[in-house]
Amino acid sequence: MTITSTYKGIFIAALLLPAQSLLADEFTGADLKRWKQQYMEVVDEGSKLFHGGLGNENTVSCDQCHPNASNTHPETYPKFQQQLGKVAVLSEMINWCIKNPLKADPLPLDSARMTALQAYITEERRNVPLAPGKH
Amino acid sequence: MNRKNHFNRREFLKRGSALIAAGWLPLSLVEVAFGKTQAESFTFAYISDSHLTHIKGNNFVRNWDRGLTRAIAEANLLTPRPDFILYGGDIAQLGTPEEIDHGLDLLGALRGDVHYVMGEHDYYLDLGEHWRKRIGPDHYSFDHKGVHFVVLNSILTHDDWIHKKWDSPMHRMKEMARLDNPQGSPFLVGDPQREWLRKDLEKISKDTPLVVVSHSPLQKIYKGWNFWTDDAEQIQAMLKPFDKVTVLYGHVHQIQYNQIDNISFHSVMATAWPWPYPSTFAQEASYMPKLTVEINRADPFFERDGTGWQFINMHTGDVDVHDALPDNRNRVVAFDEKKGHPVDARYQAEANRIPPMKHF
Numbered sequence: 092m093t094i095t096s097t098y099k100g101i102f103i104a105a106l107l108l109p110a111q112s113l114l115a116d117e118f119t120g121a122d123l124k125r126w127k128q129q130y131m132e133v134v135d136e137g138s139k140l141f142h143g144g145l146g147n148e149n150t151v152s153c154d155q156c157h158p159n160a161s162n163t164h165p166e167t168y169p170k171f172q173q174q175l176g177k178v179a180v181l182s183e184m185i186n187w188c189i190k191n192p193l194k195a196d197p198l199p200l201d202s203a204r205m206t207a208l209q210a211y212i213t214e215e216r217r218n219v220p221l222a223p224g225k226h
Numbered sequence: 227m228n229r230k231n232h233f234n235r236r237e238f239l240k241r242g243s244a245l246i247a248a249g250w251l252p253l254s255l256v257e258v259a260f261g262k263t264q265a266e267s268f269t270f271a272y273i274s275d276s277h278l279t280h281i282k283g284n285n286f287v288r289n290w291d292r293g294l295t296r297a298i299a300e301a302n303l304l305t306p307r308p309d310f311i312l313y314g315g316d317i318a319q320l321g322t323p324e325e326i327d328h329g330l331d332l333l334g335a336l337r338g339d340v341h342y343v344m345g346e347h348d349y350y351l352d353l354g355e356h357w358r359k360r361i362g363p364d365h366y367s368f369d370h371k372g373v374h375f376v377v378l379n380s381i382l383t384h385d386d387w388i389h390k391k392w393d394s395p396m397h398r399m400k401e402m403a404r405l406d407n408p409q410g411s412p413f414l415v416g417d418p419q420r421e422w423l424r425k426d427l428e429k430i431s432k433d434t435p436l437v438v439v440s441h442s443p444l445q446k447i448y449k450g451w452n453f454w455t456d457d458a459e460q461i462q463a464m465l466k467p468f469d470k471v472t473v474l475y476g477h478v479h480q481i482q483y484n485q486i487d488n489i490s491f492h493s494v495m496a497t498a499w500p501w502p503y504p505s506t507f508a509q510e511a512s513y514m515p516k517l518t519v520e521i522n523r524a525d526p527f528f529e530r531d532g533t534g535w536q537f538i539n540m541h542t543g544d545v546d547v548h549d550a551l552p553d554n555r556n557r558v559v560a561f562d563e564k565k566g567h568p569v570d571a572r573y574q575a576e577a578n579r580i581p582p583m584k585h586f
């Protein structure tokens with residue numbers, strides 16, 4: 092963005108030229124910071140949902156069994172979930188918990204709240220090597 | 227020692243099979259073998275951390291109600307009867323009169339006298355007022371068959387945190403109820419109670435077996451989740467002159483045991499839900515006692531898995547803790563005189579451990 096605006100006055104006509112798509116491939120430290128911030132905002136939202144923010148009637152929250160999202164093992168998914176008899180992804184297990192101990196309706200898999208929960212859970216597990224299929 | 231263990235195991239299995247016949251026993255048996263002669267050995271049951279949660283009206287979270295109800299029913303089946311029952315704290319989730327009263331209603335079905343311990347979930351709404359009104363003092367001592375028992379309130383904290391400008395008492399309660407809260411505050415026994423303890427112990431001869439009961443561990447395991455008491459070392463120092471000391475605690479919702487000098491430590495299980503071991507939080511270091519053989523990873527699809535209660539046998543100053551665990555083999559952790567620390571009867575040797583005991 093910054094680069095584009097620097098050149099704006101000089102090459103107004105260039106907006107339609109291939110040069111712009113080349114520049115779109117570049118990003119700056121400021122971009123990285125902004126993207127990280129966007130991500131962390133969703134992590135924070137996920138943390139709120141995880142710590143009692145889901146509004147389920149029985150008030151049971153994820154952190155009651157999983158402080159700091161521990162014992163959720165996001166790095167081990169997809170894996171054969173023996174209780175379901177099939178290979179499952181993490182979001183299916185999140186919905187299992189929402190339906191059972193939390194007694195609430197499952198979240199749509201592409202909902203902002205499901206994304207936020209997964210962002211928080213995975214962020215708390217950062218730097219642990221991927222181990223798909225592990226039990 | 228071996229013969230004694232053997233005997234206790236058989237006794238436990240006998241009791242255990244009565245329970246299994248009943249079909250639904252999630253209990254931990256704590257066996258305290260204190261008392262100066264064999265004749266003075268006795269047993270007590272230990273139930274803890276029920277976290278009964280009020281929804282509204284007469285509605286409570288069924289899962290947690292069932293954990294406590296089951297432990298009570300199982301404890302009532304023990305024969306011979308335990309001498310008494312200890313309730314280890316966190317009867318409530320948010321410390322409301324509804325939750326504490328509901329817990330006491332359920333616990334009223336227990337056959338035997340109950341000694342209660344204060345948990346942080348019972349305390350931080352009204353600073354223990356309703357609990358003390360219904361139950362009594364939060365720290366006290368008593369003697370039983372030659373053993374001196376001390377119950378402490380170990381979940382106090384610094385005054386400036388307690389008296390922060392909270393929106394409401396419930397705000398404070400909810401902040402303390404969240405285990406992984408970075409805005410929380412470490413647990414304390416505190417100066418006044420330590421002074422009370424000093425005076426209480428003054429009268430006790432050093433060869434009297436001592437059992438100290440608290441809610442949080444009087445040893446430091448992981449501060450981030452308050453598996454921790456800030457003045458633990460000061461308490462340990464006060465217990466050091468005694469020949470035989472056992473510290474029993476709840477709060478951690480998992481099996482832990484340890485030996486520090488003359489003090490054996492045992493945690494008890496929760497009836498509500500299991501906490502993960504702190505080592506499973508990859509971002510922070512923690513100090514789980516090396517001695518501890520961890521409980522199996524809980525299967526969430528079995529509601530009571532990873533919960534339980536204890537039956538404790540006391541003989542000659544030593545404690546055998548029997549954990550009765552639904553969907554798992556029962557665990558027996560008994561003091562080994564030769565080794566000088568508690569030992570798991572089945573799993574202590576590295577080679578005897580099984581894959582579900584690997585926590586990550």
Ligand SMILES: [Fe+2]
Pocket residue numbers: 275277315316345477478479496
């Ligand atoms: Fe608890």
Ligand SMILES: [Fe+2]
Pocket residue numbers: 316345346347441476477478
């Ligand atoms: Fe607790």
